[in-house]
Amino acid sequence: MELGYFSGYFRLKQRQTGGAGAILRFERVRPRDSRPFQPNRWREITPPFLDRTIRALKRWNFDLITMDEVCRRAVTLPRANRFACLTFDGGCKDVITLAYPVLAKHRVPFTVYLPTAFPDGLGEAWWLALEDMIAREERISLVIDRKERRFATGSMPEKYDTFEFLAGWLRTLPPPDLSFAIHDLCTRYSVDLAALSRVQSMDWDDLAKLAADPLVTIGSATVNYAALSNLKGTDAQREMTMGKAVAETALRRPVKHFAYPFGDRQSWRREHVVMGQEAGFASAVSTIPGIVEARGYTNLHALPRIAWDGRQGSLRIMRVMLSGMMFPAVRPTRDNWV
Numbered sequence: 001m002e003l004g005y006f007s008g009y010f011r012l013k014q015r016q017t018g019g020a021g022a023i024l025r026f027e028r029v030r031p032r033d034s035r036p037f038q039p040n041r042w043r044e045i046t047p048p049f050l051d052r053t054i055r056a057l058k059r060w061n062f063d064l065i066t067m068d069e070v071c072r073r074a075v076t077l078p079r080a081n082r083f084a085c086l087t088f089d090g091g092c093k094d095v096i097t098l099a100y101p102v103l104a105k106h107r108v109p110f111t112v113y114l115p116t117a118f119p120d121g122l123g124e125a126w127w128l129a130l131e132d133m134i135a136r137e138e139r140i141s142l143v144i145d146r147k148e149r150r151f152a153t154g155s156m157p158e159k160y161d162t163f164e165f166l167a168g169w170l171r172t173l174p175p176p177d178l179s180f181a182i183h184d185l186c187t188r189y190s191v192d193l194a195a196l197s198r199v200q201s202m203d204w205d206d207l208a209k210l211a212a213d214p215l216v217t218i219g220s221a222t223v224n225y226a227a228l229s230n231l232k233g234t235d236a237q238r239e240m241t242m243g244k245a246v247a248e249t250a251l252r253r254p255v256k257h258f259a260y261p262f263g264d265r266q267s268w269r270r271e272h273v274v275m276g277q278e279a280g281f282a283s284a285v286s287t288i289p290g291i292v293e294a295r296g297y298t299n300l301h302a303l304p305r306i307a308w309d310g311r312q313g314s315l316r317i318m319r320v321m322l323s324g325m326m327f328p329a330v331r332p333t334r335d336n337w338v
Contacts, residue, residue: 022306024305026089029045029098075296086103088113114221123224124224130166151166219259221259223246263287290304
């Protein structure tokens with residue numbers, strides 16, 4: 001990608017691959033941490049990086065737009081300037097404390113996708129609990145498939161390997177099994193899952209403040225932020241419709257946009273696209289990488305996003321990704337859902 005930038009090749013390819021624009025996906029915004037073990041570092045960017053990103057997008061002549069405008073541009077003829085839309089998943093506290101001042105200073109619209117259990121104090125940020133216990137312990141044991149499994153976590157490579165394995169395993173579990181497994185681990189290793197989850201999440205007062213700003217769009221990301229592919233059809237539909245209803249009731253305004261929890265190809269299926277349409281969402285975003293095409297070539301209920309990895313600090317890489325040259329072309333048929 002660095003070669004693509006310095007050679008200028010991305011500029012040539014952008015004419016073919018750039019589409020109408022791109023949706024950028026972020027999660028946490030906070031100062032850089034010096035701890036050696038940070039398996040969730042990819043979820044984070046710093047406030048200065050956010051500021052640099054916004055300045056760069058303006059310098060590159062991207063139109064910074066709302067999700068409503070994304071939906072309009074995705075079904076109309078291309079415009080001279082391509083767009084960028086900034087989105088933040090998870091409803092994290094630092095969005096209002098650290099990201100919002102930067103975004104407000106630049107008068108940039110953005111969208112927050114909210115799992116409603118978290119501002120209610122009921123959400124479980126299991127990935128943070130898993131990081132916390134592995135960081136402190138020399139070994140971890142738990143029951144997997146009815147067998148006690150033990151993992152050495154003394155060295156840094158062992159910690160990262162254990163986190164990757166256990167996070168991947170937990171992601172495959174239905175919500176009741178996932179909750180049981182993480183609560184078992186938290187009990188064994190004295191981790192306060194509820195406190196961790198509350199501290200990292202905005203409350204309804206924070207969200208009401210954001211919602212009062214016309215540049216902020218509040219979207220839904222279900223109630224409990226469970227991978228929809230791990231749920232039965234009726235349960236998945238309930239998560240989608242209830243998340244929308246709770247947010248609309250609390251914020252007293254329509255919630256028109258949705259984000260699939262986790263958003264990768266393993267976390268949702270075609271049936272969930274239909275559910276999103278039936279629930280009344282105008283759009284649904286994934287974390288499948290890609291560019292939004294014009295003329296209706298991209299399904300509004302399976303929108304791609306460039307999920308930015310916070311371990312990357314290069315705006316040159318972002319510029320190449322925004323050109324679309326790294327992603328497969330979208331085929332213009334209604335039958336293709338991604």
